Amino acid sequence: xxxxxxxxxLVVGGGVVGMAVAYGLARAGERVRLLDEGDDAFRAARGNFxxxxxxxxGLDRPAYARWTLEAARxxxxxxxxxxxxxxxxxxxxxxxxxxxxxxxxxxxxxxxxLAAVRQQLAQPYPFDVLDLKQLRxxxxxxxxxxxxxxxxxxxxHVSPLRLLRALFQSFQNLGGExxxxxxxxxxxxxxxxxxVRTGGTEHVAAKVVLAAGLGNRALAPLVGLEAPVKPVRGQxxxxxxxxxxxxxxxxxxxxxxxxxxxxxxxxxxxxxxxxTTLAQLARISERAMRCFPLLKTVNIVRTWGALRVMSPDGxxxxxxxxACPGAFVVTCHSGITLASQHAGPLADxxxxxxQPADISGFNAERFHV
Amino acid sequence: xxxxxxxxxARASVTLHVQGRPITARVGDTLAxxxxxxxxxxxxxxxxxxxxxxxxxxxxxCFDCLVEVDGQQNVQSCMVEVCExxxxxxxTGARRAEDAA
Numbered sequence: 111x112x113x114x115x116x117x118x119x120l121v122v123g124g125g126v127v128g129m130a131v132a133y134g135l136a137r138a139g140e141r142v143r144l145l146d147e148g149d150d151a152f153r154a155a156r157g158n159f160x161x162x163x164x165x166x167x168g169l170d171r172p173a174y175a176r177w178t179l180e181a182a183r184x185x186x187x188x189x190x191x192x193x194x195x196x197x198x199x200x201x202x203x204x205x206x207x208x209x210x211x212x213x214x215x216x217x218x219x220x221x222x223x224l225a226a227v228r229q230q231l232a233q234p235y236p237f238d239v240l241d242l243k244q245l246r247x248x249x250x251x252x253x254x255x256x257x258x259x260x261x262x263x264x265x266x267h268v269s270p271l272r273l274l275r276a277l278f279q280s281f282q283n284l285g286g287e288x289x290x291x292x293x294x295x296x297x298x299x300x301x302x303x304x305x306v307r308t309g310g311t312e313h314v315a316a317k318v319v320l321a322a323g324l325g326n327r328a329l330a331p332l333v334g335l336e337a338p339v340k341p342v343r344g345q346x347x348x349x350x351x352x353x354x355x356x357x358x359x360x361x362x363x364x365x366x367x368x369x370x371x372x373x374x375x376x377x378x379x380x381x382x383x384x385x386t387t388l389a390q391l392a393r394i395s396e397r398a399m400r401c402f403p404l405l406k407t408v409n410i411v412r413t414w415g416a417l418r419v420m421s422p423d424g425x426x427x428x429x430x431x432x433a434c435p436g437a438f439v440v441t442c443h444s445g446i447t448l449a450s451q452h453a454g455p456l457a458d459x460x461x462x463x464x465q466p467a468d469i470s471g472f473n474a475e476r477f478h479v
Numbered sequence: 480x481x482x483x484x485x486x487x488x489a490r491a492s493v494t495l496h497v498q499g500r501p502i503t504a505r506v507g508d509t510l511a512x513x514x515x516x517x518x519x520x521x522x523x524x525x526x527x528x529x530x531x532x533x534x535x536x537x538x539x540x541c542f543d544c545l546v547e548v549d550g551q552q553n554v555q556s557c558m559v560e561v562c563e564x565x566x567x568x569x570x571t572g573a574r575r576a577e578d579a580a
Contacts, residue, residue: 251576350553351526355576369526369573404576409553 117141117315119460120306122294122329125155126270126445127452128321129277134457135319136284137195143287143313145294145306152324152341152384155445157416159346159374160270160366161359162204162447165237165262169223172230174425177468178444179235181451182264188450189268195280200273201367207265208240208249208360210256210401217258224260237262249358253403259360267359269366270446277449289313294322297332299434304333317436319460323419324382326427326441334433336474337441341417343378345390347398349408356402363398363405371408373398377418384415418443422477428456429473430465439474483516495565504561511537511544511557514567522546522556526573545570 121132124146132144164182168175182204189202211217221239228235240248241258248261282288292308297318299305304318320329326337351369365371376390391413399405419441421427426442438460442448455466483505490505497519504513511534514522521531522544534544537557547568548554552575556567 351573352576353573407551407577408574 119317120315121319123322130449130452133277133281134453136286146290148291152417158270160267162266164264173468181448184450192276196276198276201269204266206263208259208358210259213257220260255400319438321440330439333437334431335439337439339419342420345376345386345415347373347410347413386413386415426472428469493563497567508561510559513561523570
């Protein structure tokens, strides 16, 4: 490994958030070392659904809607760039996504929410409300119980595992150092440098970025920051491979590039339990079968639970430490959607640039009310 | 390749159809056993690589013996018993996306 003084930034956390930031910094020429825990860590990045999603994000929070919109717009270029650096195709498909509604009231409520976001934004915010007939023109195998859907042409999906792989590979190809299987025990700042201890090793760099997901809760106070994040469990089922029938992802069902149908989701407050329950899996399956009756005969091959990283209001925490200049906390729930922004404008800010205007409100002080 | 072990109890036979071709099996045989006895190897081509597959475990674990039984796709043939008139098709690649009957 390189000598201490040669490192610009230590990134703590090798999930999709930490990797996007680390990749962005390495791409800009920084010397970066990434510290990642082992496979016994809670890894949202290895259990998530893989949506690049705009619609419904930032209701009552226009800055978040704009941040998300820009992330979605940057995704095609981001995916292309990752493929060039890593040779990994992340299977981005961004031809629009659907939120399916089982009754008219739900559909009307969704549409009203999006109309409100559209009104608050000073830029185009495309979406269409589809009745069942219009929906079936897009997605012919939708079941008769579905009332309709909201379609947003900016929505899409990627393979989250391929994305993570592409980020790791790109990061390493750009000279980034990966230090896996280590946990941060202590962080100290002396003479303008951060000394981060993992077991018997000390890592030294000018900056440190905490992107450790749920681990940020304990790490942030070490550098004068806070990250009051909590786990929210989601459960997912995946089926055997099916010949392609579903082009547009929805919040609950998507078909992967390999043909697997991925089915979610649930939101449960169960602490650090990332297991599955029959009750939730049954509920999730039942809804998916109402949306797509053909799923009734398709075999499930695997199920899992994973823990989302949620702040008290659900929005990200992006903050630079004033007590320890050069330390940052980065945490959010939508690590896939926002990956393009994290590798771009967020990494530029960490390098010393201007903080993007849309994220200036996402500090932890907002929780002190 | 496969031979039934001789048993003292004679069992009645049934006829089933594999890709439209009739084969004879003994009552009580699993479908996988009947297909192996009839020399139906491989059972399928995988969705991932298109490679040929035949049963490995014969006890419901490996999922390599998947076939289509009476219109139901990707059935573990080692876990179902043969019956008269059963229609069996051998899958090629991923299952078809069809509305449930």
